[in-house]
Amino acid sequence: MKGMVFDLEEFAVYDGPGIRCAVFLKGCPLRCEWCHNPEGLSPLPQRVVTQSLCAHCGQCRAVCPTPQGCTACGACVPGCPQGCIRIAGQLTEHEEVAARIRRVAPLLAMNGGGVTFTGGEALMQSDFVLAVRRALPDVHACIETCGYAPKEDFLRVCREMDLVILDIKLVDTALHKRYTGADNALILANLEALKASGIPFRVRIPLIPTVNDTQENLEATAKLLTDAPQLEKVELLPYHRAAGGKYASLGMAYRPSFPENIPPRADVEIFAKYGIKAGIL
Amino acid sequence: MSNLDQERSYLQSGAHRARRRELSPQRWQELSARIQTPSLTLPRRAALRLRLFLEEETIVRRPGERIPCWRTLISFPDLYAPGEKEGLQAGHYIHEQGRVCNISSDWEGALRDGLLPRRDRLCALLAQKEGDADYLTSAIACIDAVLAYADRYEWQGLSHAVRHGARTYEEALQAFRMLHFCLWASNVYHNTVGRFDQFMFPYYQADMEAGRLTPEDAQALTEEFFLSFNRDSDLYSGMQQGDNGQSLMLGGCDAQGNCAVNALTGICLTASLRNRCIDPKINLRVTRDTPLELFERCTALTRQGLGFPQYANDDVVIPALIRWGYAPEDARNYTVAACWEFIVPGTAMDIPNIGAVSLAKAVRDAIAAHLKDSPDYDTLFARVKAELTARADTLEASVKPLWMEPAPYQSVLMCDYSHDISQGAKYNNYGIHGTGFADAVDQLCAVKKYVFEQKTLCPDALLAALAQNFEGAAPLLHLLREDAPKLGRDTECLPIADALLDAFAGSWEGRKNERSGIFRPGTGSAMYYLWHAKDLGALSDGHRAGEVLCANLSPSLLVRDAGPLSVIQAMARPGLPRVMNGGPLTLELHDTVFQNQEGMTKVAQLVRSFIQLGGHQLQLNAVDRDTLLDAQAHPEAHRNLIVRVWGWSGHFVQLDKAYQDQIIARTSYTI
Secondary structure, three states, rough: OOOEEEEEEEEOOOOOOOEEEEEOOOOOOOOOOOOOOOHHHHOOOOOEOOOOOOOOOOOHHHHOOOOOOOOOOOOOOOOOOOOOOOEEEEEEEEHHHHHHHHHHHHHHHHOOOEEEEEEHHHHHHHHHHEEEEEOOOOOEEEEEEOOOOHHHHHHHHHOOOOOOEEEEEOOOOOHHHHHHOOOOOOHHHHHHHHHHHOOOEEEEEOOOOOOOHHHHHHHHHHHOOOOOOOOOEEEEEEEHHHHHHHHHHHHHOOOOOOOOOOOOOOOOOHHHHHOOEEOOO | OOOHHHHHHHHOOOHHHHOOOOHHHHHHHHHHHHHHHOOOHHHHHHHHHHHHHHHOOOOOOOOOOOOOOOEOOOOOOOOOOOOHHHEEEHHOEEEOOOOEEEEOHHHHHHHHHHOHHHHHHHHHHOOOOOOOHHHHHHHHHHHHHHHHHHOOOOOOOHHHHHHHHHOHHHHHHHHHHHHHHHHHHOOOOOOOEHHHHHHHHHHHHHHHHHOOOHHHHHHHHHHHHHHOOOOOOOHHOOOOOOOOOOEEEEEEEOOOOOOOOOOOHHHHHHHHHHOOOOOEEEEEEOOOOOOHHHHHHHHHHOOOOOOOEEEHHHHHHHHHHHHHHOOHHOOOEEOOOOOOOOOOOEEEEEEEEEEEEEEEHHHHHHHHOOOOOOOOOOHHHHHHHHHHHHHHHHHHOOOEEOOOOOOHHHHHHHHHHOOOOHHHEEEEOEEEEEHHHHHHHHHHHHHHHHHHHHOOOHHHHHHHHHEEEEEEEEHHHHHHHOOOOOOOOOOHHHHHHHHHHHHHHHHHHHOOOOOOEEEEEEEOOOHHHHHHOOOOOOOOOOOOOOOOOOOOOOOOOOOOOOOOHHHHHHOOOOOHHHHOOOOOEEEEEHHHHHHOOHHHHHHHHHHHHHOOOOOOOEEEEOOOHHHHHHHHHHHHHOOOOOOOOOOOOOEHHHHOHHHHHHHHHHHHHOO
């Protein structure tokens, strides 16, 4: 079967144990203000223009079949003399993705790694994720997810993974809704389901200055995790100012409402207090 | 601030340069006249020049310093009267500056025995009229000049060490500095440091056992010693600032092949980490069994962005050198020349960079001339082989007769010092770089796929597009740049890569140079990645005229999405042993992967994997592309930004723009 893939990274070092390949799947149900992978948001292909290379020669407009609006058809890509246009998001056969990973699988295994499905939100293409995963039965597999998916889908995929990395961004429902555009009830319910499932998991918190790096939020998160023996650790991901770097090439604007300049508070002690292993990525 | 911190900031400030001077025009004239005395032979002139240079030098002392020698003379007269050199060199092949370079001395013997036993033996040979009297007399005079200069320091330990051999680690460091400084003064260049942790270990060990030295003091001494390489290095410029050959090798095995990593190995890594200076450039010999912990320590060094250590794999280098005729104990003692060429200290007068073959151009020319009349890919590839052979014929014929300036002082520091090293040594092999390997492979892959297999591209259309530099052929350019198979990304390139490596190796196999040495092809590019790109024109892989080639053994710069795992798998070719002159896989990793211990461990694992796959040599850069771009725009804000260039590290802002651009382009396949 086919999935909408926007990248395959070969040396992912912060997406699970060992040296890993990360499969980036397009489409996400959340709209986190700090998202650093804007090409992962829409489930559809998108045109990406590297602005620094563009000579504004107009060749792309000359060949465009739909000047009234871009459909990411890709007609302009081969015609660009600067080679600065690409289409993010390609319908890819699951076997093609699996083949690329299989090629380096010995290296992944030698170094305690494997494959990680991420995005976007990988669960938006759960059948595809499972198809790739089943084509690689001997490869350590991991999913990185925001947890915003129907519980059945969530568990169905998680059960076939060796490790789940679940984002818990904000515990407060109102704040979650404000900063990610969605309610977190589903996510917190899935966390409970994951805890009950016995599947090994990690929790990841992107630390956004003033948004969720508060004592209150971190403490609330820690409390949710005290009764999960198969929780490997909590990973804190401090916000990086480069997050907005890709927006312009997609014709999008990056407008965070939080103060970007303040380094987020990365307090692992709060978790230690609750007997939870935590580290900063 | 500690004494060492003060020295570090003193050097960084450049304040020491205020002590430098140029000779007055009158003094220059006087000295020139003495050195260039027509009746003196070149070896005698070289000895006299060294003596006068050292006599003219000012002894500089810094409070509390334990390592001698600061160069104060910016320049000094040459051996030749105007026009004389041209006459001597006429009709000869001149390698670079025409001087001995890119070799490593017998530091082990020189530090152990001092110079007096060598002097005695030279005197005995002279008395017995064995050998060239001119050389012997000059070599003795060089020794006397160096001893006299050392004595001006009035450090008893130093004077003893250079005469009779070092007794302590401190004396050994002082003696090394003195002897090495005098090498630069004697006008040879790219004289490498060699296997420092091996030849220094006996002194360190004896001091520790006798309780004369604490680990802290050994660390501080080593750091001060390492700093001393940066006192004068700006005066020793090669192709670009930073290309000065002060390369140092760590680790590896002993003469019997046993692991020889020792306490000094770690002390040196820490010293380099703390100093944050370009020199000495650190290399590390590893094997498939090297513990991950050592790779991790080295990764910490990589993280600080100096572009080293560079790794060499004993598992593949040593057997390859033995196959080329090096004695096993010599092969096991290998080190690197200025960049990455594998050489043997003390016994070799190899010229590991005597020439270069543009593999990219050879393939281009074969395609241009024979694509139309080749019925199949194999026929075309046979033409490529013929091109390589023709280039080897031309290059072989062009590097003789070799002329090299006598170097009596450098000769004194070799294992066999009975004759001038410029005349040759136990090993006299020539190294040949192969430039643009990936670009060559990619051209062949594209032609094979689209012209011969799919038959979707007709030879005329391709050749016309190449002639027009792809003007008006944007879709074809896109196909070749973006969709065509690329080495480092697509496995279908690997058989072609193997065949090309084999053909390159075969084109040199069995040839002998005029010194009875062999030719050693390699995967290095040095500055040829720019030079060979100049008149290259457009290539069948979508390379446009004027674009630079890949450095060393790396994917083409056109590849944007080659992951590091595919790259290391692609570059660990089984055919490497036949092209073992040296030339590393150059990987650029984004500096974010180094941000914590987890990332560092994984980088160390990546390096180890390349070694375990049978890769021969690897250099890693931690690069932040934005920083490089900013440094290009605002050099004043990035004076201390250091990057790996081709086999050495240099200050980014001091590089010519073409080199800066190539490094920025290389970051395109960072993760």
